[in-house]
Amino acid sequence: NAGVTQTPKFQVLKTGQSMTLQCAQDMNHEYMSWYRQDPGMGLRLIHYSVGAGITDQGEVPNGYNVSRSTTEDFPLRLLSAAPSQTSVYFCASSYQEGGQPEAFFGQGTRLTVV
Amino acid sequence: RKEVEQDPGPFNVPEGATVAFNCTYSNSASQSFFWYRQDCRKEPKLLMSVYSSGNEDGRFTAQLNRASQYISLLIRDSKLSDSATYLCVVNSMDTGRRALTFGSGTRLQVQP
Numbered sequence: 001n002a003g004v005t006q007t008p009k010f011q012v013l014k015t016g017q018s019m020t021l022q023c024a025q026d027m028n029h030e031y032m033s034w035y036r037q038d039p040g041m042g043l044r045l046i047h048y049s050v051g052a053g054i055t056d057q058g059e060v061p062n063g064y065n066v067s068r069s070t071t072e073d074f075p076l077r078l079l080s081a082a083p084s085q086t087s088v089y090f091c092a093s094s095y096q097e098g099g100q101p102e103a104f105f106g107q108g109t110r111l112t113v114v
Numbered sequence: 115r116k117e118v119e120q121d122p123g124p125f126n127v128p129e130g131a132t133v134a135f136n137c138t139y140s141n142s143a144s145q146s147f148f149w150y151r152q153d154c155r156k157e158p159k160l161l162m163s164v165y166s167s168g169n170e171d172g173r174f175t176a177q178l179n180r181a182s183q184y185i186s187l188l189i190r191d192s193k194l195s196d197s198a199t200y201l202c203v204v205n206s207m208d209t210g211r212r213a214l215t216f217g218s219g220t221r222l223q224v225q226p
Binding site: 033042044090103107108 | 116118122148155156157158159160163201213215216218219
């Protein structure tokens with residue numbers, strides 16, 4: 001039972017480079033989201049998706065793109081990396097419906113932009 | 115003002131102690147409430163949901179006060195393995211989207 005799988009676990013980028021963080025879930029969850037976690041800031045929502053073909057912006061979307069072509073996958077693209085994007089990134093999924101949704105998180109990607 | 119506020123700690127307590135964490139939220143339209151646990155350099159995991167009537171899971175008790183927009187977590191008989199960061203999480207729907215808003219966490223260190 002894989003749950004939510006994120007790759008890579010660690011990444012170092014140079015300023016201006018682009019890359020894609022991968023996220024896949026095998027629980028048939030409709031809702032998927034990306035968060036970044038910085039010291040003292042808690043987790044902040046970057047983008048989310050309520051189903052295949054539907055995405056929307058969260059609290060801190062600038063500099064990131066997402067797409068949702070399948071229920072299982074929700075990649076996050078950094079268009080032109082900046083040092084301010086150094087952070088730990090978590091992907092999460094949950095059921096869309098339900099009164100008490102539990103979010104399942106991937107193991108995180110530690111990204112450093114130099 | 116942050117939407118979900120927590121005392122960052124750290125709370126340093128001896129084994130066997132009882133410790134309580136508090137959390138306040140600003141969005142009165144918030145509908146669901148949770149405590150997540152996050153171990154160092156790991157992903158957050160659901161500890162327990164918080165219900166209006168209060169709920170208990172073993173040594174853990176969660177309370178919600180909607181009038182004061184206040185959530186609490188009580189841990190009895192603390193174990194070394196309880197050392198972690200505890201995240202207060204609120205789910206709101208009033209902006210038309212379901213999204214979890216996280217507090218920045220309260221760090222607990224249980225000492226032998």
